Amino acid sequence: MKRSSKFGVKNLPHGWKATQIKKIGAVTAGGSLNLTKTNDYIDVGFPAFSAAGQDGYVAHAEFNQPGVIVSSIGARCGKCFFAIGQWSTLANTQVILPKEDKCLTKFLWYWVNDEEYWVRSGSAQPFISPKDIKNAWIPLPPLPEQKKIAAILSTVDEAIEATEAVIEQTRTVKKGLLQELLTRGIGHTEFKKTAIGEIPRSWSLLPLPKVAKLERGKFTHRPRNAPYLYGGAYPFVQTGDITASDDELIKHSQTLNDSGLECSRLFKPNVILITIAANIGDVALTTYPIACPDSLVAASPNKGIEARWLLYALMAQKPHLNKVATQNAQKNINLQILNAVQIAVPPKQEQLEISTRIMAISNVEAVNTSKLNSLISVKRGLLQDLLTGKVRVNTLDLPALLNAEAPAEALAE
Structure with a gap:
């Protein structure tokens, strides 16, 4: 059953009932103390809840009972937070204070903490009105x-x-x-x-091209999402797949057909893919042949270089790559930047020992x-x-x- 605040809850078990929030507690506007993050947040004090959640502390408590704070304005309106003890709120929140002999606050929080549950008004700046909170239906x-x-x-x-x-x-x-x-x-x-x-002393300091062959992925077709290029036999990954991976690429969410592969580039296993757009410097080791677009660069280990050690060596470069990235609409790096990266290279046996640890x-x-x-x-x-x-x-x-x-x-x- 999909949760909805607008309609009564149906098909409830024996002994349960449907009711509205206004019948089990009070609803009040948050921010009555006119607190702000800039002027009132301190290092130690009472927990303070803004529309983003508990993100600071203040010197004065507004409430001294369990409550549910509803983020009531903005893109995340409907996100809810549980508070107990003494606490305060900032503007753009609504507070539900249940009567604990009717409705346990934490039970209510688990039910209403769903952004799709709430009725929203407005378009450019969505909001949840106090009336809609009071009239919201819950199972009890x-x-x-x-x-x-x-x-x-x-x-x-x-x-x-x-x-x-x-x-x-x-x-x-x-x-x-x-x-x-x-x-x-x-x-x-x-x-x-x-x-x-x-x-x-026994290590060598080498520019990245002396350690690995660097090749940029490609996807020449525009628009990139043309459906007739997808759904074939060739795994295809993008920056989000690299960011979400745990060191190794062991799965993919898209594939290319023969027409799609003609627009892209396929790389062998044991190649490190590096993100160079938006998410900078995330890396993953390929475990099977994979195609990718030009937002990724493939580093194929040279002779004498162990692939997993190279993965970790490149992983350690992420802070540097983010620092030198250029930013227009989004962060970017290019092959010129990667070519200038210096890598401290141990003998291969030590590479293996390092990567094992x-x-x-x-x-x-x-x-x-x-x-x-x-x-x-x-x-x-x-x-x-x-x-x-x-x-x-x-x-x-x-x-x-x-x-x-x-x-x-x-x-x-």
Whole structure:
């Protein structure tokens, strides 16, 4: 069942009822203290919610009870935030203060935190009116069931937050490892000064063309999205695919047919693709033949260069490439910029040892990213199943759901 604030909720389980927000609590405009980010945000204080969410702290509390903050103006109007304890709001928000003996605030937040749920007015600057918030329909289970539903969804949220924290920590470790291994190597005691800083004495400093053959992708046909060029046997990737990859390209969302391939360029496996437009300096290692447009450059390792080590060496160049990129409508770099990049190159055996160590931490990141995606999928299913009563809390085996990553309905007895 699609959530909608405009119409009464139908086909509810026994014991549930449909009601409007105005009947279970108060709706008030946020920003009554006239606080602003520029004048009132401080380092420590009460949480402050703008239309973007909790993004600062202030010296004075506006509310002292659980509430739901609705972003009420702008492109993201309808995004909702949960607040507890003492907190304040800024302009462009509306606040729902449920009566906890009728509707648990966190249950309400899980239901209304869907931008498509709300009725919007305006076009150039969409907004949600207080009247539409008050008249919005919600399903209301008995209070004990609301508490169980909120507790289950909170457990999943906590698992998501914990996994996100592990991923962030892993990325921090990986960044430090890249810097250490790609400039200091493994077990070296003697170093030499170079244009990019100290590197091991046995290493060579080489311009990128001495390390890899650089070839720009291509797509000569205009418009690029002509349907008759797609849907064939040749994998085709663009900058977004590289940015979304986990070091390796193992999947693609588009293919070219023979006509499409004539407009493009196909690269072999074990080539590093580098984004040079919009997203600058993202890299991925190809694992099968792939075609790409001119917003990507392929780096094919020269003799004596290990492909995965080159992947990590180029990954470490992202901050530099972003710094030197030109910007018009979007950021860009070109082959001339890439040709000038200097790479510290160890002997091939050390390249292999370095890439093995970095790959180990990359694998940890990939495993946790996969886990995060599964948890997000689980939550999406639970939101639909629990908030509509399709799956009842008494029949749900949450530990099995989190471990098996199966649809909630399938795990209900």
